[in-house]
Amino acid sequence: MSPSIGPKSEALSFLSAGGQMGEFFRSYAWDQTPMGAPEAWPQSLRTSLGFVLNSTLLGAVLWGPELRLLYNDAYRIMLGDRHPWALGRPVTEVWGETYAPIADAFAEVMTSGKGFGSNEILLPMTRSGVRQTTYWNATASPVFGEDSSIVGILNVAIETSDQVIANHTRDARHKLLSRKNISLAEAIDSRTLERDKAIEAKLVAARDAERVQLALAAGAIVGTWSWDLTQDCFTIDEGFSESFGLESLNRLDDIPLAGIISNVHPSDQEGLANAIRDAICRGGPYAHQYRVRRQDGDYHWVEANGRVEHAHDGTPLRFPGVILDLDEKRELLAQRDQAIEELRNLNAALEHRIEERTRELMQSEEALRQSQKMEAVGHLTGGLAHDFNNLLAGISGALDLISMRVEQGRTENLAKYVSTAQDAADRAAALTHRLLAFARRQTLLPVATDVNRLIGDMLDMIQRTVGPGIRVESMRAADLWTVLVDRSQLENSLLNLCINARDAMPDGGLLTVETCNRRVDRDVGKELSIPEGQYLSMSVSDNGTGMPPEVVARAFDPFFTTKPIGAGTGLGLSMIYGFAKQSGGHVRIYSEIGEGTSVCIYLPRYSGSAMDNDHSTEPLRLVPTDAGETVMIVDDEPTIRMLFSDVLEDMGYHVIQAADSLTGLSILQSDIRLDLLISDVGLPGGMNGRQMAEAARVSRPSLKVLFVTGFAENAMLNEGHLGPGMSVLTKPFNIGVLTERVKELISR
Structure with missing residues (x-):
């Protein structure tokens, strides 16, 4: 008996976009099943299940050693009346013999951690009481738990039964058409050989006969003729007469050419006349296809095959030959062409469907990769926090000792604590840069x-x-x-x-x-x-x-x-x-x-020339200024503003501070003297530092600007993308670098 549906569980509220199955999951009484209450489910299960429930493709999570089945809306439709009984049950219990063909492959995923995929998996399936053979394009990816062990399988699939069956039908029709064409060609070649031998024998045995009588067993040859070119007299047989609709004639000989071709299709008469004239002029073999009307009024295609005999002086004498009925051949050819066109259209439609489904599958796989990346981030957050906490402990501890020694008046060994704090800060900066480099930001x-x-x-x-x-x-x-x-x-x-x-x-x-x-x-x-x-x-x-x-x-x-x-x-x-x-x-x-x-x-x-490397590592030197220049600092971090202000004021600069872009812009648009703007790129107040500086330059076109940033909306914020009089420093940096850059910009 299936567990009853109980009150909605807040533990699965993050699956708000999971369709009908998402709602079903949130309201299902999981505490009455071996899966247990959702509050105890691990994050790896929630991540993979969230991906499945929000996917438009047929998908499921097979969880735990028993591979218990958790599925989405598309999978529910395929299950039919097995739902909701199948929810949370072992996959072998749900599918039985249908699961057998892929059981070993899925077991290999659980043991090896290697994904599995195939674009033509054959699965016997019973639908609406009817047993069917189905085909699937499916992938099975391992789900890794919080301790990196394999805890389940993510199964995404697309049914390709129509496509595979259509391909099989196409191949079968190709083979059938190929066999028919071979049989037809063999029959035509055989009959042509028999025809030529019969004509040659009759001509040798009765060269002066009024007609050539060809033995006709069956098949495409339907009649014979012999044409006395010197008298323009045709002798034909009954098959020829029926084929050309000439049954009304009283005789089968002494017929002129005009009487023979009277029933040829009007559109084909000119071509036939030209073909006959050419054959008579050159002598030898003759073959031509055209349409003639039977006595019932219907036109049909025939092929005339013959040979023109010349005298020793080149005078045309006789023109015997046979008539072949082409309707059957043309019907076969038409069927072949129609089948080829149907196959071409079917292939085009299938290719379009395959492209669409492949695109959907690729999007799902990309979403899965992103999900797995985020899961990896979650696994290693503790480790990263550990590294940062160690670095912060070094910085904080060194500063505490410096503060304590200063209070005690013991300043002789402060340098080692300063060095310790600086080294930890440099290592923290390096780790941050690596994270930003990976994110390309x-x-x-x-x-x-x-x-x-x-x-x-x-x-x-x-x-x-x-x-x-x-x-x-x-x-x-x-x-x-x-x-x-x-x-x-x-x-x-x-x-x-x-x-x-x-x-x-x-x-x-x-x-x-x-x-x-x-x-x-x-x-x-x-x-x-x-x-x-x-x-x-x-x-x-x-x-x-x-x-x-x-x-x-x-x-x-x-x-x-x-x-x-x-x-x-x-x-x-x-x-x-x-x-x-x-x-x-x-x-x-x-x-x-x-x-x-x-x-x-x-x-x-x-294309430009390389610049010389600058390996300057000079220590901090504060060179005073006596010109009374004014520097404005805009940064939302109070400690940054305090440090910059103290250093610049020690150098003799007059410093103005602002904590956001709105306050900064109001000062910039006043008539206060400003020789340099130092601004963070990311600022509160409705605009970023770059936008604030550009707005200020409307009224102060020669304003010099130094951007300081550890993360920019435009990660390529550099001299090549900045206006004249603008420069950029990337946090963190040595204070000496700041003072040198300030002096350089103001002196320009």
Whole structure:
């Protein structure tokens, strides 16, 4: 007996858009079933079930070791009167022998964690009491629980019975038509051979006879004729007479050509006359198709086959031949053409339906991938929180000790606490940048870069990082093109790849950094999802352990890592992928088990000249100003405004503060002297920092602006996209960098 339907459960309120089954799930008395109350359901079940219930495709979650069936509206319709009895029951109990053909494949998904899919699964099914053979395009993907174990299967399917049956029918009709055509061709060839032999024998035995009598057993040959060209006299047989509608004639000989062709279709008479004239002039074989009218008034198609005999001096003498009925052949050909046209239309319709269903399936798979990514984020949120809390503990603890020592008057060892806090802040900034790079939402500062020089400057650091057991080589192409790229992000990407290569060679090996100019054509560009054109490639290769295909396929997924817990966040390759795509390029991985791995970054060519690298790391120096310049700071974070104001006021600048864009714009539109605007990009107040600055420049066209941001609505906020007198700094940054940039902008 099915459990009764009880009060609506708030535990499933997030399934508000799940259709009829969503409502059914929310009101079902789950506490009376082996599934238990929804309040105890794990997040992995809720995520996969939410995806299924909101999908328009036929879908189900098979949950737990017993694979209990939880399904959506489309699946409910297929179940028929099995619903609602089937809800929450083991799939084998619900489907019985219908499940048997795929049972092993689904069991393999539960044990191996590898997905399963097929576009022509045959399942016997009973519908409305009638047993049918059905075909399905189905996928089965593992559902991973909170502890990474396999806890169920996500099953999405599309019925393709009509398509598969139509394809089978088409193939059968093709074979049938092929056999008919072969049989017809064999019959025609055989009869033509018999006809030619009979004509030749009669001509030899009775050359001076008034007619040629051909033996006619059956089939397409329906009559014979012999035409005395010297007298214009035809001798025909009864079959010819019936075929040409000449039964009213009193005799079968001494008939002139005009009497023979009197019943030929008017539209075909000119063509027939030309064919006869040509055959008589050249001599030899003759064949022509046309329509003639029978005595009942109906026209039918015939083919006349004969041979014109000439005397030694070239005079035409005789023209014997036979008549073949083409109606049967033409009917077969018409049936064939009609069948081909029907098949063509059917194929077009099926292809359209397949495209639509494939598109739906791809959309569902993309939604599933996004769901799995979010589930992965949920699994690792605790780990990320752990990392950030450690960093914050280092910063907070160092600041507490500094505060305590200052109160005690013990200032001699404060430098180590400052260094500790700064190091933790730098590590937190690096982790944030990796997350933004993966999301392709970081603020890039691209400059024209000589990649060969960048690699050369980093080789010593790379060698120290990978250790003495690994030999580092570089193969840098001559005349390498310039690229427009964020130099620090490219350096970070190169170092990450070298560290990954080091980890893949625990016993040592060879690490190679290589550059090359590449031309990407349309086909390769389509494969890489980048426009065709000229690209620079930078690759890092190792001869280490290599990766299996399933690892390569997931290498760029966020938080995916094969390293032990604590040895990596799984964001390195994701960051590199996001950075490359955001820079207009791409990343590819080539790997073989036991042979090693090569990761190649493609970056679009830049036509400008490379800029010199700036490795300045000068400490903070506050150079006072005596010109009384006014700087306005607009930022919604009070601590940022306080820090910037203190530093700039120490330098002698007059500072004005605003916490939102509305207040800032009102000051900017006044007549107060302003020499520089420093503004965050993301601001409250109805407009962002960029919009506020552009509005201010209507009345202050020469206003100089410095944007400071850690996240921009336009992630490519850089000098190449800014107006004159505008610059950008990405948070976090050294205060010394800020003061130098302020001095530089004001002095322009």
